[in-house]
Amino acid sequence: MMETIEVKIKEKKYQLSKGMTLEEISKEFQKDFKYPILLAKVNNKLEELTKTVEDNAAIEFYDLTSREGNKTHISGLTYVLLYAIKKLFGENANIVVQHSLDKGIYIETNFRITEARIKNIKDAMLKVMDADMPIIRSTVDRQEAIKYFLEKKDGVKAGVMTYNTNTYITLYRLGNYYNYFYNLMPTSTEKLKAFNLTYIKDNGFVLQFPTVYIPDKIPPYKHHPHMFEVFQECRDWAKIIGVENSVDLNRLVSLGKVNDLIRIDETLQSNRLLSLAGEINKKKKEIKIVLMAGPSSSGKTTTSKKLCMYLESYGLHPKVLSMDDYFVERNETPIDENGKPDYECLEAIDMKLFDKQIEDLLKGKTVKAPTYSFLVGKKEFNKEITLGAEDILVIEGIHALDTKVLTNIPRNKKYKIYISALTEINLDDHNRVSTTDNRMLRRIIRDNRTRNNNVEHTLKSWDSVRRGEEKYIFPFQDDADFTFNSALIYEIGVLKTYVEPLLYSVPQDSPYYEEAKRLINFLRLFLPIPADVVPQDSILREFIGGSCFHE
Numbered sequence: 001m002m003e004t005i006e007v008k009i010k011e012k013k014y015q016l017s018k019g020m021t022l023e024e025i026s027k028e029f030q031k032d033f034k035y036p037i038l039l040a041k042v043n044n045k046l047e048e049l050t051k052t053v054e055d056n057a058a059i060e061f062y063d064l065t066s067r068e069g070n071k072t073h074i075s076g077l078t079y080v081l082l083y084a085i086k087k088l089f090g091e092n093a094n095i096v097v098q099h100s101l102d103k104g105i106y107i108e109t110n111f112r113i114t115e116a117r118i119k120n121i122k123d124a125m126l127k128v129m130d131a132d133m134p135i136i137r138s139t140v141d142r143q144e145a146i147k148y149f150l151e152k153k154d155g156v157k158a159g160v161m162t163y164n165t166n167t168y169i170t171l172y173r174l175g176n177y178y179n180y181f182y183n184l185m186p187t188s189t190e191k192l193k194a195f196n197l198t199y200i201k202d203n204g205f206v207l208q209f210p211t212v213y214i215p216d217k218i219p220p221y222k223h224h225p226h227m228f229e230v231f232q233e234c235r236d237w238a239k240i241i242g243v244e245n246s247v248d249l250n251r252l253v254s255l256g257k258v259n260d261l262i263r264i265d266e267t268l269q270s271n272r273l274l275s276l277a278g279e280i281n282k283k284k285k286e287i288k289i290v291l292m293a294g295p296s297s298s299g300k301t302t303t304s305k306k307l308c309m310y311l312e313s314y315g316l317h318p319k320v321l322s323m324d325d326y327f328v329e330r331n332e333t334p335i336d337e338n339g340k341p342d343y344e345c346l347e348a349i350d351m352k353l354f355d356k357q358i359e360d361l362l363k364g365k366t367v368k369a370p371t372y373s374f375l376v377g378k379k380e381f382n383k384e385i386t387l388g389a390e391d392i393l394v395i396e397g398i399h400a401l402d403t404k405v406l407t408n409i410p411r412n413k414k415y416k417i418y419i420s421a422l423t424e425i426n427l428d429d430h431n432r433v434s435t436t437d438n439r440m441l442r443r444i445i446r447d448n449r450t451r452n453n454n455v456e457h458t459l460k461s462w463d464s465v466r467r468g469e470e471k472y473i474f475p476f477q478d479d480a481d482f483t484f485n486s487a488l489i490y491e492i493g494v495l496k497t498y499v500e501p502l503l504y505s506v507p508q509d510s511p512y513y514e515e516a517k518r519l520i521n522f523l524r525l526f527l528p529i530p531a532d533v534v535p536q537d538s539i540l541r542e543f544i545g546g547s548c549f550h551e
Contacts, residue, residue: 022040034216035063036186048137050137072186140168149161154429157180163250226477237424276482277314317391320394325370327350358395364387421486495544
């Protein structure tokens with residue numbers, strides 16, 4: 001008689017045969033999902049669908065509309081893309097997965113492409129998907145993995161294995177080709193048909209796919225020239241100094257040479273801000289307001305204070321205002337669709353007071369500006385501000401670039417700066433470091449250090465923060481006069497020393513355990529970097545502590 005087990009799916013219990021795979025079980029529930037099921041969580045642990053269920057369990061399934069499933073979808077698409085390219089253009093053809101761009105990922109090739117070739121690549125990918133080829137998980141000895149990648153002339157991938165301390169490595173096989181991917185993978189290529197490719201230039205294109213925020217379609221590609229140019233500039237600089245991926249960075253750390261990199265990187269970032277201050281100074285007769293916005297943990301506070309210091313070196317007298325000080329009283333905070341206070345929306349700001357005070361300042365009037373007390377949820381009017389002839393107003397906040405902000409002030413009097421941590425380093429050619437992960441690590445450390453919030457609290461709030469960014473920040477990035485990258489090429493190694501112990505505090509029964517584990521596994525691919533040489537005026541100090549601007 002076949003042994004059965006009890007599984008709980010969507011609050012219902014089912015009797016199933018012991019030893020069934022998650023793939024087999026998922027077929028009964030596929031009708032409830034818009035896209036193919038890619039992953040499952042079994043008793044709070046993420047699993048690929050090849051996993052068999054041997055005991056009673058609670059099971060959740062995920063398609064690409066979930067954060068977990070979306071990461072898997074992107075990794076699977078990348079593998080199929082690489083496989084198709086090698087079939088079309090030969091074994092030596094390669095791609096480098098660079099960075100996010102619009103609602104997709106920008107990818108460069110080591111060979112020339114055209115719009116016609118992009119169509120050929122897309123057709124080849126669809127053929128692989130129609131063939132429903134299996135993506136097979138293999139556990140191999142680490143030394144064997146290094147040997148394989150060296151034979152394939154993939155020194156970067158071999159380097160990733162070298163700095164991985166595990167005895168065994170998980171590789172994935174598609175056809176006769178093995179590769180390493182940091183995220184979990186789908187079981188077959190047929191599940192990956194939701195994608196598009198858009199030509200950008202003769203060695204670059206964008207891989208597009210449905211996202212968590214736009215799950216129903218792939219919107220037409222919209223180019224973001226400022227963002228693209230800043231990423232390209234940073235990538236070009238990384239190439240010049242020879243630090244393009246985790247392997248290059250780890251090599252410098254292991255040789256004891258990372259301190260020079262820190263000094264160079266910090267000098268370069270300071271020079272960019274000094275140059276920005278110079279541009280503002282050239283237009284000082286016209287510009288009276290500098291508006292600075294960016295997503296969470298992009299370093300807006302340090303950047304604004306450091307920029308003010310450089311503006312002063314040009315003889316200007318900046319006065320700083322934070323839009324956070326203009327929050328409405330806590331009991332007036334708008335409610336979101338889930339019935340919770342929505343601190344991210346523009347309506348959470350007292351715009352009537354904000355607009356009036358800025359207008360008065362520009363007229364030479366003295367205003368009593370508020371400081372918001374987050375402890376009691378009220379504004380406290382305890383500082384007077386007046387703008388003199390040589391004064392310039394620097395305003396930072398997540399809504400600072402919104403076109404609905406300061407509509408009563410002419411555009412030529414405003415200079416808009418978009419700031420974000422645009423990570424310029426990869427794990428290897430096919431595994432990028434997400435800018436979102438970089439910011440999340442920063443926020444976990446800062447929340448714990450300054451607000452005594454644990455990791456679970458930060459991860460719980462992160463989804464709301466991200467949705468707010470998608471609605472209130474990213475749509476206005478193209479209206480910026482300047483895009484500033486606050487990421488530092490070495491910072492993951494420093495953040496690791498602070499955030500890794502915190503991540504281990506998340507208990508196994510927490511709904512955020514798998515996310516904490518994912519970040520721990522990611523950080524294992526970087527060697528730790530001591531913070532001793534990180535200067536006190538570094539943006540990184542805003543998060544790890546020891547900043548001359550904050551403490």
